[in-house]
Amino acid sequence: SLVIKPELFKLKHLKSLTFFNCFVSPITLAKEDWINLGSNLESLEFRSNPGLIGGLPETIGSLTKLKSLVVLENGFNGKVPASLCNLTRLQRLVLAGNLFTGTIPDCFNGFKDLLILDLSRNLFSGTLPLSIGEMVSLLKLDLSNNQIEGELPQELGVLKNLTLLDLRNNIISGGLFENIVKIRSLTDLVLSGNPMGSDDDDMMGIK
Template sequence: MKKFTIKIGAVSLLFLLLVLKLSCTDDQEETSVALMEQTEQEALFLAMQGFVGNWWNGSELYPDPCGWTPIQGVSCDFFDGFWYVTGINIGPVHDNSLRCTRNVEFSQYLFKLKHLRSLSFFNCFVSYHQSPISIPTQNWEKLAGSLESLEFRVNPGLIGQIPATFGSLTNLQSLVLLENGLSGELPMNLGNLLGLKRLILAGNRFSGRIPDCLGGLTQLLIFDSSRNSLSGTLPLTFGGLISLLKLDLSDNLLEGMLPEELGNLKNLTLLDLRSNKFSGGLTHSLQEMISLQELVLSNNPIGGDLMGIVWEKLQNVIVLDLSNMGLTGQIPETMAELKRLRFLGLNNNHLSGNLSPKFEGMPCLSTLYLNGNNLTGELKFSEWFYGKMERRFGAWNNPNLCYPFELISTGHVPYGLKPCQLELSISDTD
């Protein structure tokens, strides 16, 4: 019995040694495979120091800055048995994210990361007055074979123009320049980015015309250049953006007529052109944009009337804001056939005539603004309608519009309107 016990113990010991040996071998093999090439590691560390400061030398990441102790905001992938940097995200995205130093700079070593696919800066260049910085104009072509996403978000200290060399980034799918201090005209070279799916330039100081060549970005899904100072007319070439889902050019200085070519955008779900200088009336081609969910044209001197649009074709519209546009004529009864409509803004125009009671039957309508027009007659909506809408129904500042006298006793009366006067006969007067 004693020999048997010793024999089992020996076997167990041999098994334990074998497991430890295999474990050590696996660890050694994994360590040798996971190491980063010296040139790649130096490029990473020196590029990061330019953004976060010389205090950071990456020494705590030895021997592997990606696999064992990865840097927050840096992602890697295997190529030919070595780690290579594929993504860098700088800025206070997370509590432990690396933050930019006050004297931030773009190091030339950034462009030596030959497998870099994604580069993002959030709230990194923060001081417009003390230490502004521009985007480098050179070396972007070195990332042309790999870079797919380039983003600068909320960097008020990032000034200057968009480098024309961005046009060499032919693999780019997403270019986001959101809420920075950038200025100047949009470079024509952006038209070279034929694989671009997202182009966001909102919240900067861009000026000048929108290049016609952007209409050749047939794979573009989102184009947002709102809150700038862009001027001129909307390019007719935009009718070629057949894949576009969202187009936002609000809060600019764009002018001229809405091009009929917009009707080619059959997949568009959002068209926001508010707060520009468009004129010349509503183009009939708007009714061909059958996928539209949000149509916002407010605060433009467009003028004209609403009768030329076959509104019932826009059955997917949820938000329709046509306020402060100088519109005249009557409100079409066919607008009440938009069964998915939740918000309808027709306020601050010159609309006249009576309002159809069919608007009460719209199943999803929760906000209706008609205030600031010349509507007349009696509103023939029920007490239930006013109770549902409350202050989201606006009809004030229509001097000749009134509500039924009998609603006074219910407490559900439209704000800012007077009850209709009772017609008294001669006998009633006596």
């Protein structure tokens, strides 16, 4: 199992950093050193590292030049640090297949360039944040296999470039709003495993 040495954070010209299948034994990430990579790093990936536990360091939010942050199938848990809201240059944000909890941060109003948002296969709860409608460039939104509840916000209907909306296996209710049905760019809409219908609204009930 790899140990991250402090010397790594002296590579201040790094543009891309990937850890794939590196951490098997339990380890938490250092918190203070990530800021040293903030001047150039554009891509940071942690993929298939079951030994990576604990929370994402708050200091990852200092990597403000990041265009891609992929945290896929690791052992991370706890709440997503609020500092991720600073990463407004992101084009891809993937936090799938971890054990993140709490509500999805309501801070997407600055993410004008984001193309892919994948928060699937976690333990996120609460309702969808209204700022999701501010991600005007978004192509793919995958929030499947969480514990998200409540009705779909009408703000989703503003995402005119969206091709994939995957909300399967949550606790979403209340039918579909008319403006969501009017997203003509959608090619894949997955709502399986949600109590979308009720006495007042059928599965495709339009409000």
